Amino acid sequence: MTILLFALALAALVLGLQSYTRKHALEGLEAEMIPEDLLAEPGEPACLHLTVRNQTGWTRPQISLKLHLDPVFEIQDADYVQKDLMGKGRTVRYVTWLKPHQEASYQVEIRISKRGRYLLEPLYLSSGDFLGITEISRRMSRVQELVVPPREQGLPALDAAMGGFLGELSVNRFLYQDPILTAGYRPYTSQDPMRSISWKQSARGLGLVSKKYDSTTEPRVVVLVHADAPTEEQMPAVERCYSMARTVCRVLEEKAIIYRLAVNSTFDVLIHGALVVGSQWNKPLETGQGYGPEHFRRVLEILGRAAGQPAQSCERFCAEYFAPGTQDSCIMITTEPEERVRPCLPLAAGRSLLVLRPEEKTGREGTE
Structure with missing residues (x-):
C-alpha cells in the first residue's frame, strides 16, 4: 500500500512538473542574434553572434537555438548545420543546458559573394517540457541585415x-596648408582628419576645433x-x-x-x-x-x-x-x-x- 501511494505521489509530481514546464518552458530565457558589423566584405568571413541567457533561479536542462540561412549565405561551421530537404538553405542549431543566471554564446561564420543588402531571418529559441515530449519555440530577435559593398574594379x-x-x-596645397588660407574655425567632426584640428583653439576649453579653409584653394x-x-x-x-x-x-x-x-x-x-x-x-x-x-x-x-x-x-x-x-x-x-x-x-x-x-x-x- 505504501509503495502504491508513493507511486501515485510520484506520478502526480511528474505530471505537475510536466504541466508546469510545458506552460513555462521559455519563461526567463532570453536570446539574441547580432551581426558583428553591418558591412560584410564580399567573399570575406562575417560573424553572427548568438547568445542565450537563463535568467531564472533553476537549471534549464535543454535549450536550443535555431537560425535558418538562405542558400546565398555560405556557412563555414558544418558541425552544427542541417541542410534543408527542399534545398532552400541551411539551419544552424545549437543545443545546450544552462545553470541559473548563466549564458552561452556562439559564433556563426558566413560568407556572401555578391554585392547587395541581405536580410537575416530571426533567431528562434526552443526548450522542452519536463519529460522531453514536446518542444516549445519562440521567435526571439528582430530581422537583421547585412550590407555587402561592391568589390573594387582594378583596371x-x-x-x-x-x-x-x-x-x-592642387593636391600639394591641400596636403600642406598655408596658415594664411585658414578662413575660420568650426567644431570638430568624426569626418575631419586629425591634422585639421587647431590645437591652439581647442586648448581654450571649447572642445576640439577644426580649421575651416578657404574653399577656393581646397x-x-x-x-x-x-x-x-x-x-x-x-x-x-x-x-x-x-x-x-x-x-x-x-x-x-x-x-x-x-x-x-x-x-x-x-x-x-x-x-x-x-x-x-x-x-x-x-x-x-x-x-x-x-x-x-x-x-x-x-x-x-x-x-x-x-x-x-x-x-x-x-x-x-x-x-x-x-x-x-x-x-x-x-x-x-x-x-x-x-x-x-x-x-x-x-x-x-x-x-x-x-x-x-x-x-x-x-x-x-x-x-x-
Missing part, C-alpha cells in the same frame, strides 16, 4: 584616368554614379559602375581629397533608417563633403544598398546633385554615352571633369 585604364585627373588638382570632388540596365543582361555593367565608384572613392581617400558621393538608384533600406526618412528611399542617396574612415563606411553602405535601378533621369540627377555654379571638380561614373552626359555637367573655371564608363575609354576635360 589599368581606370588607374591611368584617375592619375591624370588627380594631377589637375580641391573638392563630386563623385556621381548613374547606372542603368534596361535588361537583365546589362546588369553586369551596372555592377562594374558600382565597383569603379568604390575604387575612385578609395583613391580619393588615399590622397586625402574632400569628396561627396551621390548614387542615382533606388535603395533597399530596412532597419538602419538613419540613411533615409519617409519616402526618401526612392531618391538618390549621397554623403556629405568629407573623407576619413566613417565617411568611407557611408560610401560603402550606399554602394552596397543600391538596387541598380535609377530613381531619376540622368539629366535631373546631374542638375540636382551637380548644379550650375558648383565650385567642385566632378567624376561621373555612368553607363550612358559620354556625349549625353557632358552637357549635363557645367564646370566652373579651373575645375575638371572625368567621365568613366565600364570597360570603355575614359574622357577628361578641364576648364581654364
Whole structure:
C-alpha cells in the first residue's frame, strides 16, 4: 500500500512538473542574434553572434537555438548545420543546458559573394517540457541585415584616368596648408582628419576645433554614379559602375581629397533608417563633403544598398546633385554615352571633369 501511494505521489509530481514546464518552458530565457558589423566584405568571413541567457533561479536542462540561412549565405561551421530537404538553405542549431543566471554564446561564420543588402531571418529559441515530449519555440530577435559593398574594379585604364585627373588638382596645397588660407574655425567632426584640428583653439576649453579653409584653394570632388540596365543582361555593367565608384572613392581617400558621393538608384533600406526618412528611399542617396574612415563606411553602405535601378533621369540627377555654379571638380561614373552626359555637367573655371564608363575609354576635360 505504501509503495502504491508513493507511486501515485510520484506520478502526480511528474505530471505537475510536466504541466508546469510545458506552460513555462521559455519563461526567463532570453536570446539574441547580432551581426558583428553591418558591412560584410564580399567573399570575406562575417560573424553572427548568438547568445542565450537563463535568467531564472533553476537549471534549464535543454535549450536550443535555431537560425535558418538562405542558400546565398555560405556557412563555414558544418558541425552544427542541417541542410534543408527542399534545398532552400541551411539551419544552424545549437543545443545546450544552462545553470541559473548563466549564458552561452556562439559564433556563426558566413560568407556572401555578391554585392547587395541581405536580410537575416530571426533567431528562434526552443526548450522542452519536463519529460522531453514536446518542444516549445519562440521567435526571439528582430530581422537583421547585412550590407555587402561592391568589390573594387582594378583596371589599368581606370588607374591611368584617375592619375591624370588627380594631377589637375592642387593636391600639394591641400596636403600642406598655408596658415594664411585658414578662413575660420568650426567644431570638430568624426569626418575631419586629425591634422585639421587647431590645437591652439581647442586648448581654450571649447572642445576640439577644426580649421575651416578657404574653399577656393581646397580641391573638392563630386563623385556621381548613374547606372542603368534596361535588361537583365546589362546588369553586369551596372555592377562594374558600382565597383569603379568604390575604387575612385578609395583613391580619393588615399590622397586625402574632400569628396561627396551621390548614387542615382533606388535603395533597399530596412532597419538602419538613419540613411533615409519617409519616402526618401526612392531618391538618390549621397554623403556629405568629407573623407576619413566613417565617411568611407557611408560610401560603402550606399554602394552596397543600391538596387541598380535609377530613381531619376540622368539629366535631373546631374542638375540636382551637380548644379550650375558648383565650385567642385566632378567624376561621373555612368553607363550612358559620354556625349549625353557632358552637357549635363557645367564646370566652373579651373575645375575638371572625368567621365568613366565600364570597360570603355575614359574622357577628361578641364576648364581654364
